[in-house]
Amino acid sequence: MTTKITGHDIISLGYRQGKWMKDAIDHINKNNLEGEAMKTYLEQFKLPEPIALHKKPIDFSINIKAETELEEDNVNKVINSMKTLMKTPTLVDGAIMPDACPAGPDGTIPVGGIAVAKNAIHPGMHSADICCSVMLTDFGKTDPKDILDAAHANTHFGPGGRDRDAQFRFPKELLEAFEANHMLNDGNMLQIARSHLGTQGDGNHFLFVGTSKTTGNTMLVTHHGSRGPGAKLYTKGMKIAERFRKDLSPDTKKENAWIPFETEEGQSYWNALQVIRQWTKTNHEVIHDSVAESLDISIKNRYWNEHNFVFKDGDLFYHAKGATPLDAKFMPDITGPRLIPLNMSEPILIVEGTTTKTNLGFAPHGAGRNLSRTQHRRTKTGTTMQIFKEETRGLDVRFFSKEIDITELPSAYKNAQTVRNQMDEFGLGKVIDEVMPYGCIMAGDWQKNAPWRKKRDKRNNRRKS
Structure with missing residues (x-):
């Protein structure tokens, strides 16, 4: 008698848990798939390798300069946040404007920031x-x-x-x-x-x-x-x-x-x-x-x-x-x-x-x-x-x-x-x-x-x- 396949078995093969898994388990057990036949069936559910961050920030234009000590602190925070932001894998260009100011933790797009992404929409x-x-x-x-x-x-x-x-x-x-x-x-x-x-x-x-x-x-x-x-x-x-x-x-x-x-x-x-x-x-x-x-x-x-x-x-x-x-x-x-x-x-x-x-x-x-x-x-x-x-x-x-x-x-x-x-x-x-x-x-x-x-x-x- 064939051993029933469980979610743990599929996860151990390197697959991530998801809504698809219940139907996949039912199909495998119903059709008694095992060995290469089971692996071939599961290939369709394999996720691509994770997309890595850019190793270095994508270059961006700085349309701002500090003219006082207070502004210098503000501008430095904005530039540092943009550098972290521009490591996001989808981004291909960016810029900051003279009214720029931080809008959240490091890596958050600043107010006065522009980030250009390829085929992607970033709600944040x-x-x-x-x-x-x-x-x-x-x-x-x-x-x-x-x-x-x-x-x-x-x-x-x-x-x-x-x-x-x-x-x-x-x-x-x-x-x-x-x-x-x-x-x-x-x-x-x-x-x-x-x-x-x-x-x-x-x-x-x-x-x-x-x-x-x-x-x-x-x-x-x-x-x-x-x-x-x-x-x-x-x-x-x-x-x-x-x-x-x-x-x-x-x-x-x-x-x-x-x-x-x-x-x-x-x-x-x-x-x-x-x-x-x-x-x-x-x-x-x-x-x-x-x-x-x-x-x-x-x-x-x-x-x-x-x-x-x-x-x-x-x-x-x-x-x-x-x-x-x-x-x-x-x-x-x-x-x-x-x-x-x-x-x-x-x-x-x-x-x-x-x-x-x-x-x-x-x-x-x-x-x-x-x-x-x-x-x-x-x-x-x-x-x-x-x-x-x-x-x-x-x-x-x-x-x-x-x-x-x-x-x-x-x-x-x-x-x-x-x-x-x-x-x-x-x-x-x-x-x-x-x-x-x-x-x-x-x-x-x-x-x-x-x-x-x-x-x-x-x-x-x-x-x-």
């Missing part, structure tokens, strides 16, 4: 804030205060989404696109996509009103990403990439795991990214359109650009973590120049540019940071209101939560002139106009009075009494 290299982007609408000679007031009444900052009675209409074609992709077609995803439409989140996301230096026209600029839908897709993408990493390249860092583009999962994830891109663009549009409708004014012009995204050119995938595409080939719906915000007290730059060997077709996405939020907070002296008044003098700056967030004030960011100078030095776009600041809205420190904090404080007060 576009981050959870997929398709974070900026959109500009030109409202002609409308009073900036009217635009800011109308925007304040129509936008939404902070956690969560809009109440059902305050939601914007969800476009039919966008709903159909969600339903056609299995990574996006689930009840919870669709519910969040509906309620988050017309919301801007928190952190460094903003609504900015200013006037064109060239024409004097009033312009509205919004900055935010894909909110809940993007975050949920990112989570799914990272889980899929991790499954591939374990089989394909266990030595690759988890944050740099990839989904092979030519697989079914790769195709679905790529298509899902394009739907999330369209959702995010619509998210900007509904806010801008609501301002025009509430004031009954016409729109003169509009354009947008994204960062925190993956841009495809043939079999190359450009992962831009906080980098603005200059090259038109990366934006199929391009209608105007690019937007680069710096901080709330500085102009938003309107730029054009050409692709070079060192910029890879990208420009900075903003001013970046030299210090973390916590470190920046420690450097400030005086009351929150004193700091706020000093840094926003002459501007109409509002916080949606009514709580000032000093980690979003101008001093929290890199020196704007330094970023502009290095854009010129490294050929990262030519400024053709500027949106001079009038005012802006941000989420503010919404956690200060968050429900969970109030409950905690209430519990603590009861214990003390």
